Amino acid sequence: MTVSVFGRVHLGYVVIETEHFDDWRRFGTDAIGMHHDPVSRDLMRFRLDDQECRFLLRRGPAEDVVATGWHVDDHTAFEEIEARLRSHGVPAVRGSAEEAALRGVERLLRFPGPKGITQEIHTTPLASPDPLRMLASGWVTGDSGMGHIAITSARPTRLRGYFDTVFDARLTDYIDETISGVKLKIRFLRVNERHHSIAIAAVRGLPIDPVRTRVQHLNIQAASLDDVARSYQRVHELGFEMALSVGRHTNDKELSYYARTPSGFEWEVGWNPVVIDESTWQPTTHQGISDWGHTPVGQTIVDRLDQFRLAARSLTRREDTVPALSGAGVPDD
Structure with missing residues (x-):
C-alpha cells in the first residue's frame, strides 16, 4: 500500500556549481544578507538559520544549480520514496559520509531529476x-x-508528473502570462504548506525553453519587509544586476524582487506569501504574474534577441524528464 509523503517533504538545500566564488561570496553575504562559511578553496556554504548548510557552492563550469536537497521528516517517508524509485527502475545512490557532512545532513540518497538537476533526499x-x-x-x-x-520546461506535464510520483506534489494554481507576445503557462506545485516549492513555466503551444540555465530562479523568504527593502538597496549599491523590480504576485501574494546571480539565473527575495489551508484550497488560474511591480530592469533589445536564440537552440536539444517517473507518453498541454 502506497503511503503519501505529502507534508513530510521540505526544500532543505541547493547545490550550485560556479567558478565565480568571490562574486558569489559578495552577492550572498553583502547583498542578500546570508551567513557565509568558507569550507575550502573549492567549496563554500551559506546559512539562513541554525541548519549547517542551505546553499553549497562547489567550483565547476556549470554556472547553475546542479542538485536540490529535500528534507524528509522520518525514515518511513524516506524509505517510501526510495521504494518508489526502485519500483520504477530508477537508480538511487547512497551519498558518502563526506558528501552528507558537506550538506550538513544524515542518510543522503541521490537520484536523477528533470533537466539534469540531481534530486537528493535526506533525514x-x-x-x-x-x-x-x-x-x-x-x-x-x-x-x-x-x-x-x-524551472522552465518544454515538457511541463512530465515535470509535474515527476514531482507527483516522487513527492506526491499537489497543484496549487496556474498563472497565464504574456511577455513580449509569448504566452506562458506557469504551474505551481506544493509539497507542504508553502504555496509552492516548485514552479514550472512553459511556452504555450511551442516545445521550446527560453532559459539557458536549468533553473530560472531560486527563492528565499525574508523574515521582515525591512529585510527585503534593505537587501534590494544593497544589490543596487554593490553593482549587482537587478532582473525585476519590487512587486507583488497575483497568486501567493508574496512581495519580492529578483536579482541576477553571478551565475546568470535569478534570485528572488520575498516576504509574506500565503500559507495553504488544505481543507479549503482550490486550484485556480490567475491572469498575469503580478498585481503590481516586477517590471524588467535594464533589459535591452539585445537581451530579448539572445533569449529568442536560446529558445530556438532548445528545439535541437532533448530535455531530460526522467521518463520512468514522469508519465512519459502523456501529452503536454
Missing part, C-alpha cells in the same frame, strides 16, 4: 553550534522548507 539536518553572522534579521524556513525553485 535529520544538523544544527551548527556557531551563531549566525548575517545582515538579514532572519529567514523563514521551518515546516515550509526554505523557499522554492522555478
Whole structure:
C-alpha cells in the first residue's frame, strides 16, 4: 500500500556549481544578507538559520544549480520514496559520509531529476553550534522548507508528473502570462504548506525553453519587509544586476524582487506569501504574474534577441524528464 509523503517533504538545500566564488561570496553575504562559511578553496556554504548548510557552492563550469536537497521528516517517508524509485527502475545512490557532512545532513540518497538537476533526499539536518553572522534579521524556513525553485520546461506535464510520483506534489494554481507576445503557462506545485516549492513555466503551444540555465530562479523568504527593502538597496549599491523590480504576485501574494546571480539565473527575495489551508484550497488560474511591480530592469533589445536564440537552440536539444517517473507518453498541454 502506497503511503503519501505529502507534508513530510521540505526544500532543505541547493547545490550550485560556479567558478565565480568571490562574486558569489559578495552577492550572498553583502547583498542578500546570508551567513557565509568558507569550507575550502573549492567549496563554500551559506546559512539562513541554525541548519549547517542551505546553499553549497562547489567550483565547476556549470554556472547553475546542479542538485536540490529535500528534507524528509522520518525514515518511513524516506524509505517510501526510495521504494518508489526502485519500483520504477530508477537508480538511487547512497551519498558518502563526506558528501552528507558537506550538506550538513544524515542518510543522503541521490537520484536523477528533470533537466539534469540531481534530486537528493535526506533525514535529520544538523544544527551548527556557531551563531549566525548575517545582515538579514532572519529567514523563514521551518515546516515550509526554505523557499522554492522555478524551472522552465518544454515538457511541463512530465515535470509535474515527476514531482507527483516522487513527492506526491499537489497543484496549487496556474498563472497565464504574456511577455513580449509569448504566452506562458506557469504551474505551481506544493509539497507542504508553502504555496509552492516548485514552479514550472512553459511556452504555450511551442516545445521550446527560453532559459539557458536549468533553473530560472531560486527563492528565499525574508523574515521582515525591512529585510527585503534593505537587501534590494544593497544589490543596487554593490553593482549587482537587478532582473525585476519590487512587486507583488497575483497568486501567493508574496512581495519580492529578483536579482541576477553571478551565475546568470535569478534570485528572488520575498516576504509574506500565503500559507495553504488544505481543507479549503482550490486550484485556480490567475491572469498575469503580478498585481503590481516586477517590471524588467535594464533589459535591452539585445537581451530579448539572445533569449529568442536560446529558445530556438532548445528545439535541437532533448530535455531530460526522467521518463520512468514522469508519465512519459502523456501529452503536454
